[in-house]
């Protein structure tokens with residue numbers, strides 16, 4: 001898979017700056033066909049050139065050709081509603097310190113976004129899911145990403161966790177508090193459990209249940225607010241589009257075996 005990037009081109013006419021060619025990006029999955037862009041056709045013969053090559057479309061516009069990376073593919077996956085955004089995944093990875101040796105249990109799998117992002121870093125991820133449509137979408141996404149270290153289980157996390165000595169458990173399901181007793185057994189001492197929920201009552205019930213478990217230590221609840229900025233010469237200001245809510249992340253840690 002390849003990415004074609006055309007950078008915006010500007011020209012100054014009579015002291016005023018104009019955009020003469022708008023920025024465009026194309027994600028190419030079929031390398032056996034020419035690519036039709038708004039800036040002309042890119043020949044299929046150019047798609048086999050090395051990453052970083054500058055190639056020209058039929059109308060003489062320049063494109064940079066890149067090999068698609070994990071994140072290029074990830075951003076274009078089919079995502080089901082309520083998929084966790086990257087800003088929240090970033091915090092989970094940072095706060096739990098997962099690495100190439102980490103063993104993770106995740107659920108519900110949904111479209112497999114969180115499981116895949118974690119599997120890109122960790123040794124192994126097992127993800128639980130109960131719905132067939134989600135399983136099919138996630139399997140397709142995991143295949144597109146070429147990940148081979150995810151095990152999918154069609155099973156409810158409320159009924160128990162098969163894995164033991166787990167470094168991190170990530171919960172993104174309607175009643176996460178039902179998993180707490182299973183997580184207390186399944187985590188290794190020092191391991192983390194996080195719960196990602198869109199609404200306040202879910203956070204309340206989860207944290208209240210955590211406090212009943214002497215093996216688990218409640219750490220904190222965080223909401224990440226991401227604000228995009230517009231940079232146009234000296235016109236530098238926050239974008240006027242509203243800041244949306246995604247979810248709250250509750251962090252806890254196993255402190256007793």
Ligand SMILES: C[S@@+](CC[C@H](N)C(=O)[O-])C[C@H]1O[C@@H](n2cnc3c(N)ncnc32)[C@H](O)[C@@H]1O
Pocket residue numbers: 081082083084107108109110111112113114115128129130131134155156157158172173174
């Ligand atoms: C918000 S989605 C998860 C999104 C996922 N984290 C992602 O990144 O794509 C919640 C999922 O939990 C699943 N689910 C609900 N109850 C479950 C249970 N008891 N065990 C496992 N999965 C469950 C749902 O079918 C749904 O796919």
